[in-house]
Amino acid sequence: MVEEAPLDPECAIIDPHLHHWDIKPVPGGLQDPQCFLFDESVQTIADSGHRITHSVFVECHAMYREDGPQEMRSLGETEFANGIAAMSASGNYGPCRFAHRIVGNVDLCLGEGAATVLEAHCRAAGERFRGIRMNTAFSEAGLFGGPAEKAAKNRLADPRFVEGARQLARMGLSLDVWCLHPQLPQLIALADALPDLEIILDHVGTPDLRGRYAGREDEAMAEWREAIAGLAERPNVRVKLSGMGMDVTGRMLAHTGPAASKELAARWKPLVEHCISAFTPQRCMFASNFPPDRNAASYGTVWNAFKRIAQGYSDAERTWLFHDTAAETYRF
DSSP states (O other): OOOOOOSSTTOEEEEEEEOOEEEOOOTTOSBOOEEEOHHHHHHHHHHHOOEEEEEEEEOOSOSOOSSSOGGGTTHHHHHHHHHHHHHHHTTTTOSOEEEEEEEEOOOGGGGGGHHHHHHHHHHHHGGGEEEEOOOOOOOTTOBTTBOOOGGGTTGGGOHHHHHHHHHHHHHTOEEEEOOOGGGHHHHHHHHHHOTTSOEEEOGGGOOOOSGGGTTOHHHHHHHHHHHHHHHHTSTTEEEEEOOSSSOTTSOBOSSOOOOOHHHHHHHHHHHHHHHHHHHOGGGEEEOOOBTGGGGTSOHHHHHHHHHHHGGGSOHHHHHIIIIIHHHHHTTO
């Protein structure tokens, strides 16, 4: 792997979407065995040369408890992330504060019962715990080489999910959502139903270009643009400019892709600029989505691509995109 020299290396960056995991070999698994724990994260950021000041840990089904009530097993992941944060906060591993904020996983389809589980996560991580994400992504063509999860198709509209999300709003927690573009109308309805809930759309609401959209990419992109514009009219929604480097069509690989930042910037710019135009920089944040986005390129190259895209924006707008929106969203 050849790492690009960082553009504008003094630019302060919060990475609001970083995973940590240790994926063991599983027969028929959708991910290559791979390790991206604390040491690997520290080395990745050091090698990039970019000034990453903090990161937000986002759930990825890592380190769940093996025993205990099913709904409580995801507490293991929050405890794991909080341990990473504690190590980083010691200052012994460089200037970046990893997992400074934590987005865990709770089954919101528990409805009102989700509150008890959310309270346990808050106790486990204190002020670091800021919200949750659960699986809502659906494509009829499947994701990462696996079959479609039928239950996820309309999960955002499930009354039990809506009631669980209401508990987040009541507790001052946020909801991260990754869904594909045909599901964005459901997210718009959720934002309308819960105007006090802060919602963060992950990965630009990934356009689905397969299944019934195969060979109809222009139609899919038109639908995506219209839905993003509609979602932006909801003031309680923000968007992560991320996830454009991962390949949802096949198994998640452990190697780093070879793309250069100029290539990525050209490929991603139409998506990014439409989101920024709709939401404004104050409601958009660049995010690495590593390790999944390493399918495209190295960590440093991904941030160089974002910096190339952002060149046409003012200094104040770039500060929002790279730092301030994330800090405000996750209440640094």
